[in-house]
Amino acid sequence: MSLDTQSQHSPGDSRWRVLLRHDLPASLVVFLVALPLSLGIAVASDAPIAAGLIAAVVGGVVVGLLGGSALQVSGPAAGLTVVVAETINQFGWKTACFITVAAGALQVVFGLSRIARAALAIAPVVVHAMLAGIGITIALQQVHVLLGGSSHSSALANITELPRQLLNLHAYDVLIGAVVIAIMLGWKYMPGKIRVVPGPLVAVLVGTVLSLVVPGNVERIVLNGSLFDAIGLPEMPSGGWGAVALAALTIALIASVESLLSAVAVDKMHTGPRTDFDRELVAQGAANMTSGLLGGLPVTGVIVRSATNVAAGARTRASALIHGVWVLVFSVALVGLVQQIPKAALAGLLIVVGMQLVKTAHIRLAHRTGDLFIYVATVAGVVFLNLLEGVLIGLVVAFALLLWRVVRVAVTAEHVDDDRWLVRIEGTCTFLALPRLSSELAKVPAGTVVLVEMSVDFLDHAAYESIHDWATQHESTGGTVEFIELGTAPMKHAPAGPPVRGRARGLLDDVLSPWRDTGESSPITSGIAAYHRRNAHVVRPHLDEHGQQPHSFFLTCADSRIVPNVITNSGPGDLFTVRNVGNLVPSYGRDTSLEAGLIFALEELRVDNLVVCGHSGCGAMTAVYAGAHTGSGLGDWLEYAVPSLDRFRMGHPVARAAADAGFSDVDQLSMVNVAVQVATLSNHPLVRAAIRDRGVTVSGLFFDIGTARVLAVTADGIAEIDDGELAELVTV
Known part of the structure; x- marks a missing residue:
């Protein structure tokens, strides 16, 4: 029918x-x-x-x-x-x-x-x-x-x-x-x-x-x-x-x-x-x-x-x-x-x-x-007693097991090397953990260097006092104690009030901006302190003392909301990042800072990829679109974006694709700007030689801040990026 x-x-x-x-x-x-x-x-x-x-x-x-x-x-x-x-x-x-x-x-x-x-x-x-x-x-x-x-x-x-x-x-x-x-x-x-x-x-x-x-x-x-x-x-x-x-x-x-x-x-x-x-x-x-x-x-x-x-x-x-x-x-x-x-x-x-x-x-x-x-x-209760008693037995046993799982804490003290010890405390740390705590901490010899790695989601005053007193005693004998707090219940909160279960922190809270919820007057200082306390020991093994070996040169806007290592899921040493207002590539070497970074990345670091990344809601592109970029200083710099504006007004394919996807005019201009800067970068003599001799790729990306999604920008349009498709979609 x-x-x-x-x-x-x-x-x-x-x-x-x-x-x-x-x-x-x-x-x-x-x-x-x-x-x-x-x-x-x-x-x-x-x-x-x-x-x-x-x-x-x-x-x-x-x-x-x-x-x-x-x-x-x-x-x-x-x-x-x-x-x-x-x-x-x-x-x-x-x-x-x-x-x-x-x-x-x-x-x-x-x-x-x-x-x-x-x-x-x-x-x-x-x-x-x-x-x-x-x-x-x-x-x-x-x-x-x-x-x-x-x-x-x-x-x-x-x-x-x-x-x-x-x-x-x-x-x-x-x-x-x-x-x-x-x-x-x-x-x-x-x-x-x-x-x-x-x-x-x-x-x-x-x-x-x-x-x-x-x-x-x-x-x-x-x-x-x-x-x-x-x-x-x-x-x-x-x-x-x-x-x-x-x-x-x-x-x-x-x-x-x-x-x-x-x-x-x-x-x-x-x-x-x-x-x-x-x-x-x-x-x-x-x-x-x-x-x-x-x-x-x-x-x-x-x-x-x-x-x-x-x-x-x-x-x-x-x-x-x-x-x-x-x-x-x-x-x-x-x-x-x-x-x-x-x-x-x-x-x-x-x-x-x-x-x-x-x-x-x-x-x-x-x-x-x-x-x-x-x-x-x-099962045994239902079969040999009756259904109600069997279910009640099951619920009691399930609750007892749940209670044991919730309140238990894992404490280990391990000799690492020479006079170094590692103490790990994981789970819910309460007065019930005191026997276990005292038993493991007693294994650490006096005068040693101790790293205490705490992954706890609840810390009551009794457990805090036990750990703190042990640390004080250990340091009084000539030893040192360094606390690494990976959990959601910080040590410093324990003596300040009743114990509460810590709030689970997200990636940006935990790694990038740990100072936002502290209320302290110096966010940089408190952020560094939080980094030392929670993340330094995680980053340390990834920092090579023999030099950096990044795989990509990453040019992006100076906007503070773009964090290149986060949006590319990369670690320390993976990206050689250069930032400027509007992620612009002035031609003919007119920006010595960018020129120096590009030469160092290609000739000294031998990167394999060059990436230009723009973003939504870009203030530079807003100014260029509105024609408010004349004059010295910032206005002179934004003159380098005028070719992007001209290409946008001429109906660049990227602009048409972005319009079909529902992006605003300013965001369409930002995407066209990425495509234009990729083309400018590809025509740089040093880059052309690297493409010819080593197969270096030049790519364009656009970070949509509203959705936290990254799109690929090519000469012909835009595309979603899935696993394994980056090279295919964005290489020019």
């Missing part, structure tokens, strides 16, 4: 096309994935089978209508099976439904309070470990069902009773479950056209068909009546309100975190609208209140269904809503088909789903980041 034809249709027509072409087919795929998972999660939660279907319908319809995530799909989640099973076991099914309603109300309050993002503050390693613990628990439970028995109340009991269950296994249940597991694990290796059909649906269908042909008795799902028959109001608890409140808070927190993390993950899978987290949390709460009132399981955003939704091509929330309608139609019209599904098939499905929650990538990440102990502690 052409664009003209498309424009004749209304936005309503476009929405219907998106619905029919993308969202409707996607909803069918998600429905086929959600159906067996919803049944399996109900079984794993020890809830009525219909409760899983009710939650799937409510999650699809309610969150689909109200949610803040464009493509997230909600329903009963494996992440809540453990806590829901414990809740049902403790309070009974009807009261568990009331707790689901209360949890939903809490989620609504969370969303209306606009604190949804606070749930994302939980350490990801704890969330990953929580899901892994849930997955292991589900697998331990369902392996007994797959073997033809019943799961036990605790993970420890499931482990200890496993040998006995193996001695009394039911062969046909094991066969059905094994076939389901094999299909689930092998489905990703099937051809792409076959994988269009969801693997869980195929696995359960094959397991069901197999259960109908094997000769033995196979235990099947029991569903009394239709979905409407299972709807029932919750019951108020008769007592134990503290335990009820704790259960509701647990479900609310876990459901919120899982939904929000799933929404974050889904946002990374598509380029559509980003999630409104507060709105999503309100929708999840409304869905849980509705599901609990109707007799359904708790609802969360589910990453498996959501990822399927994105992969199937969904564009709007309509796909999630319609998938809920499909579940409702199936549950009402085909209830007899549901009752043919063997429990062993769902057990095999849940074992695979549970083990998929244990992701090796998360374990490797925890190992790389030093969080493996948090991961293991959380």
